[in-house]
Amino acid sequence: xxxxxxxxxxxxGVSRSTVSNAYSRPDQLSTELxxxxxxxxxxxxxxxxxxxxxxxxxxxTGAIGMLFTASLSFAFTDPYAVGYLxxxxxxAEQARTGLLLLPLSVEDDAAAVAAVNEAxxxxxxxxxMPDWHPALDALAARGLPVVSGQRRASDxxxxxxxxxxxxxxxxxxxxxxxxxxHRRVAVIGDYLSVAPTIGPALLTSPADVAYYTSRERLRGxxxxxxxxGVDWSTVTTVNVPGNCRDDGATAAxxxxxxxxxxxxxxxxxxxxxxxxLDALRARGLQPGRDVSVVGFDDIPEAAAENLTTxxxxxxxxxxxxxxxxxxRPADPADRTVVLPTxxxxxxxxxxxxx
Amino acid sequence: xxxxxxxxxxxxGVSRSTVSNAYSRPDQLSTELxxxxxxxxxxxxxxxxxxxxxxxxxxxTGAIGMLFTASLSFAFTDPYAVGYLxxxxxxAEQARTGLLLLPLSVEDDAAAVAAVNEAxxxxxxxxxMPDWHPALDALAARGLPVVSGQRRASDxxxxxxxxxxxxxxxxxxxxxxxxxxHRRVAVIGDYLSVAPTIGPALLTSPADVAYYTSRERLRGxxxxxxxxGVDWSTVTTVNVPGNCRDDGATAAxxxxxxxxxxxxxxxxxxxxxxxxLDALRARGLQPGRDVSVVGFDDIPEAAAENLTTxxxxxxxxxxxxxxxxxxRPADPADRTVVLPTxxxxxxxxxxxxx
DNA sequence: TTGAAAGCGATACCAG
DNA sequence: CTGGTATCGCTTTCAA
Numbered sequence: 001x002x003x004x005x006x007x008x009x010x011x012x013g014v015s016r017s018t019v020s021n022a023y024s025r026p027d028q029l030s031t032e033l034x035x036x037x038x039x040x041x042x043x044x045x046x047x048x049x050x051x052x053x054x055x056x057x058x059x060x061t062g063a064i065g066m067l068f069t070a071s072l073s074f075a076f077t078d079p080y081a082v083g084y085l086x087x088x089x090x091x092a093e094q095a096r097t098g099l100l101l102l103p104l105s106v107e108d109d110a111a112a113v114a115a116v117n118e119a120x121x122x123x124x125x126x127x128x129m130p131d132w133h134p135a136l137d138a139l140a141a142r143g144l145p146v147v148s149g150q151r152r153a154s155d156x157x158x159x160x161x162x163x164x165x166x167x168x169x170x171x172x173x174x175x176x177x178x179x180x181x182h183r184r185v186a187v188i189g190d191y192l193s194v195a196p197t198i199g200p201a202l203l204t205s206p207a208d209v210a211y212y213t214s215r216e217r218l219r220g221x222x223x224x225x226x227x228x229g230v231d232w233s234t235v236t237t238v239n240v241p242g243n244c245r246d247d248g249a250t251a252a253x254x255x256x257x258x259x260x261x262x263x264x265x266x267x268x269x270x271x272x273x274x275x276x277l278d279a280l281r282a283r284g285l286q287p288g289r290d291v292s293v294v295g296f297d298d299i300p301e302a303a304a305e306n307l308t309t310x311x312x313x314x315x316x317x318x319x320x321x322x323x324x325x326x327x328r329p330a331d332p333a334d335r336t337v338v339l340p341t342x343x344x345x346x347x348x349x350x351x352x353x354x
Numbered sequence: 355x356x357x358x359x360x361x362x363x364x365x366x367g368v369s370r371s372t373v374s375n376a377y378s379r380p381d382q383l384s385t386e387l388x389x390x391x392x393x394x395x396x397x398x399x400x401x402x403x404x405x406x407x408x409x410x411x412x413x414x415t416g417a418i419g420m421l422f423t424a425s426l427s428f429a430f431t432d433p434y435a436v437g438y439l440x441x442x443x444x445x446a447e448q449a450r451t452g453l454l455l456l457p458l459s460v461e462d463d464a465a466a467v468a469a470v471n472e473a474x475x476x477x478x479x480x481x482x483m484p485d486w487h488p489a490l491d492a493l494a495a496r497g498l499p500v501v502s503g504q505r506r507a508s509d510x511x512x513x514x515x516x517x518x519x520x521x522x523x524x525x526x527x528x529x530x531x532x533x534x535x536h537r538r539v540a541v542i543g544d545y546l547s548v549a550p551t552i553g554p555a556l557l558t559s560p561a562d563v564a565y566y567t568s569r570e571r572l573r574g575x576x577x578x579x580x581x582x583g584v585d586w587s588t589v590t591t592v593n594v595p596g597n598c599r600d601d602g603a604t605a606a607x608x609x610x611x612x613x614x615x616x617x618x619x620x621x622x623x624x625x626x627x628x629x630x631l632d633a634l635r636a637r638g639l640q641p642g643r644d645v646s647v648v649g650f651d652d653i654p655e656a657a658a659e660n661l662t663t664x665x666x667x668x669x670x671x672x673x674x675x676x677x678x679x680x681x682r683p684a685d686p687a688d689r690t691v692v693l694p695t696x697x698x699x700x701x702x703x704x705x706x707x708x
Numbered sequence: 709t710t711g712a713a714a715g716c717g718a719t720a721c722c723a724g
Numbered sequence: 725c726t727g728g729t730a731t732c733g734c735t736t737t738c739a740a
Contacts, residue, residue: 002497004717015727020719029725047495051474052410053717056732061406062472063454072447076440086430092457093426096465098473099455100417103447111450118416119452120405120474141401143356358733369711374735383709407733410716 003046011040023049055120063098064325065121067135069128069211071106078243078271079299081127083314088125090315091322097122104135113138123325126150130191130210147325149317150212160328160335162321166216167223169310169341173266173294174224176308176343181352182264182292183228186236187221188251188276189214189268196241198250203237217268217296236262240272248275249282256283256291263291263352270295270302270309277305277348292349306347313339357400365394377403409474417452418679419475421489423482423565425460432597432625433653435481437668442479444669445676451476458489467492477679480504484545484564501679503671504566514682514689516675520570521577523664523695527620527648528578530662530697535706536618536646537582540590541575542605542630543568543622550595552604557591571622571650590616594626602629603636610637610645617645617706624649624656624663631659631702642704652698660701667693 009019014037021028022037029037041048055061066088068075075081092099102115116124116138123145129136131152139146140155148155149163177185191211192201203209206218222232238254240247248267255262256279267273273295280287287293288308295302298311320337329335363373368391375382376391383391395402409415420442422429429435446453456469470478470492477499483490485506493500494509502509503517531539545565546555557563560572576586592608594601602621609616610633621627627649634641641647642662649656652665674691683689 005719006717016718017720017727018725021726024719033725045495045497047492047497048471049719050410050717051472052406052415053732054472054719055474056404056406056410056717056734057719059732061474063474065452072453073440073443076436076443082430082436086427089427089430089455092455093459096457096459096469098419098457098469099426101443101446101453101455103450103452105447105450115450115452117402118405118408120409120415120417138401141399143399143401359735360733370734371711371736372709375710378735387709403735404733407716408735410718411733411735413716 003041003044005046005049007044008037008041008046011044012037020049052120061120061122062096063100063121064092064322065100065102065116065119065124067102067104067116067124067126067129067139069130070104072101072103074106074242075101075127079301080269080271080297080314083299084127084318084321087315087318087320088322089318091319091326095322095326097326109134116142123147125321125325128211128213131212132210145325145328147321149321152212160324160337162317162324162337162339164312164317164339164341166213167220169312169343170217170220170266170268170296171224172220172341172343173296173308173310174221175227176345176349177264177266177292177294178224178228178230180264180292180349183230183352184234184260184262185221185225185230185264185266186238186255186262187218187266187268188238188240188248188255188272189218190240190243190247190272192218192237192239195239198240198247199238199254201237201239205232214268221266243269243271245271245275245278248272249279250275252276252279256280256285261291264294264349265291266294268296270297270299270307273307273309273348274301274305277307287348288350290353292352294349298344302344303346308346308349309344310341311344312341357395357398359400359403361398362391362395362400365398366391374403406474415474415476416450417454417475418446418676419454419456419470419473419478421456421458421470421478421480421483421493423458423484426455426457428460428596429455429481433655434623434625434651434668437653438481438672438675441669441672441674442676443672445673445680449676449680451680463488470496477501479675479679482565482567485566486564499679499682501675503675506566514678514691516671516678516691516693518666518671518693518695520567521574523666523697524571524574524620524622524650525578526574526695526697527650527662527664528575529581530699530703531618531620531646531648532578532582532584534618534646534703536616537584537706538588538614538616539579539584539618539620540592540609540616541572541620541622542592542594542602542609542626543572544594544597544601544626546572546591546593549593552594552601553592553608555591555593559586568622575620597623597625599625599629599632602626603633604629606630606633610634610639615645618648618703619645620648622650624651624653624661627661627663627702628655628659631661641702644707646703646706648703656698657700662700662703663698664695665698666695 295309563569649663
């Protein structure tokens with residue numbers, strides 16, 4: 001049986017409080033006694049106060065929980081998510097706080113709820129979850145501080161926001177396409193429809209999309225297109241089930257292999273946009289001349305492949321989220337941080353072919 | 355004040371045990387009573403049993419701790435580490451277990467020790483730590499299951515191993531260079547020396563290196579070179595303080611800007627090797643013709659840039675580590691997993707110039 | 709099926 | 725400086 005505080009106390013012939021103090025408040029006892037206690041502990045193989053018991057008593061755990069979208073492991077395949085995580089890790093490291101990645105499983109919502117309910121943490125950080133996900137309600141029920149990159153109508157005032165103006169960002173990208181004369185446009189996005197298939201999303205309105213990020217970005221494009229007289233009903237939307245390059249290419253095939261093909265394709269993420277570029281090249285089409293392509297995120301690969309895209313600060317977003325969670329400002333007004341984005345025009349957009 | 359089990363019990367007029375059972379052992383009470391309890395809980399805003407208290411009582415936390423090298427956030431800049439993490443996350447997700455990333459700070463060993471001592475976890479996974487790091491001793495003292503990718507003389511039998519035969523891997527790479535006729539060779543590696551500077555490591559022997567991974571890889575090269583009659587004392591070793599491309603380029607400069615320059619450079623990671631390629635190109639030298647370059651890891655970028663390297667399975671390593679930690683085999687013999695590696699010869703190695 | 713009592717391992721307060 | 729006592733919130737026998 002593993003030694004406890006009591007074991008050590010008995011061995012030294014002092015009370016539990018004294019042993020506890022030896023670890024947590026060294027100024028409360030003489031150096032001599034403290035050394036004796038520590039020596040006895042070492043001799044007994046006592047590694048210090050049990051973290052769980054300590055957390056219970058102190059009402060803080062020294063860790064924050066992280067909810068990624070869908071599956072946990074998936075987050076590591078997305079460069080943007082990794083950047084976000086890096087920033088968050090920096091903030092956590094700075095505050096000497098652990099980062100608990102919750103095991104959210106795609107197929108099993110109940111398991112995700114359980115993960116939230118069982119997380120030994122002092123607060124939560126939400127990256128990208130569908131609005132309807134029950135884990136979000138479980139989150140709210142726990143009553144811990146939350147920082148999120150998405151807004152839900154049901155969010156309480158305890159929830160802080162760190163993110164960008166998604167719609168304004170795509171509005172700028174859409175205006176760019178419109179200015180270039182594009183009128184036959186399409187949008188490819190992840191999680192546009194519930195079905196986990198690659199294909200037309202058949203969206204009557206952006207409001208139907210369950211993910212905040214995708215929904216807002218669509219709204220931005222919608223308003224840009226509308227301002228140029230392009231009605232949403234003429235815009236083809238294609239769903240991809242995951243945020244990956246291959247899916248982007250496959251989705252693009254739905255748009256390119258029919259006549260008339262769109263002159264511009266807006267992807268809601270860079271990864272998907274890069275897939276679109278692959279599809280264009282496979283057909284001998286030149287991005288920016290035959291078909292214009294816009295991405296979103298500005299991941300490192302985007303610059304390397306000269307993709308026109310919307311830049312948003314990945315690591316910053318994570319870092320600010322962590323900071324806001326760890327030392328939460330008293331003033332609720334300070335609990336909203338909107339980071340800047342900017343349209344980066346590179347080689348994959350150009351005038352609409354006539 | 356937040357409601358507890360007791361609050362709910364009082365409201366329903368039952369005992370705490372009953373409320374506890376309503377959550378944890380639904381078969382122990384009538385459906386009718388259970389529903390009443392749950393309804394009362396909902397009304398009171400009780401979100402279910404407190405995870406910390408529950409962990410204390412049940413003596414399990416539902417999370418595993420992860421120790422990366424040096425700084426936590428740093429891990430996310432290394433593609434190989436991200437791959438490892440993805441595999442580990444898959445295993446954790448599968449077992450419905452959280453993944454606690456410990457806040458290891460570079461400058462502050464004491465903080466790292468504290469992080470280990472305060473981690474509310476059921477076991478630990480070690481990625482890449484220097485042998486002397488006190489956090490490893492703290493780890494051992496906690497007596498929890500450990501899976502590590504590195505061996506230390508002081509590791510107890512409770513420690514499992516999932517990794518590769520590092521020395522055999524570089525032995526193959528070294529043999530390849532020797533077979534090509536290279537005799538003036540250099541090695542660039544991270545953490546070869548204690549000093550956080552880019553420059554000659556002045557290593558008398560690989561045994562002096564504090565990191566298992568780098569040390570073993572050096573040994574492999576040493577034995578390959580020795581077998582071809584190249585004495586270790588003629589091999590230049592250069593240290594880089596972090597695993598990044600720019601540092602690789604700077605380190606390469608130390609080798610290329612002097613005469614005679616080496617005909618082959620072995621880097622202990624792909625990231626560093628890619629930096630070496632940058633340095634070669636900046637000098638108008640052609641990799642594989644003027645200077646041969648070998649990496650290690652086989653990250654995606656390595657294939658893209660045609661780097662000769664040693665392939666090791668990143669995600670597999672993480673996944674197996676997680677699995678071994680989560681359902682630990684009874685037989686100690688099964689607690690050692692050595693995964694295969696293979697030399698991938700691409701375009702950056704060629705015959706030594708005469 | 710339900711409840712009373714005994715911890716899990718530690719910390720906080722306050723009196724000595 | 726040191727120790728007694730109450731408590732953190734829950735689970736788990738075991739008896740009713």
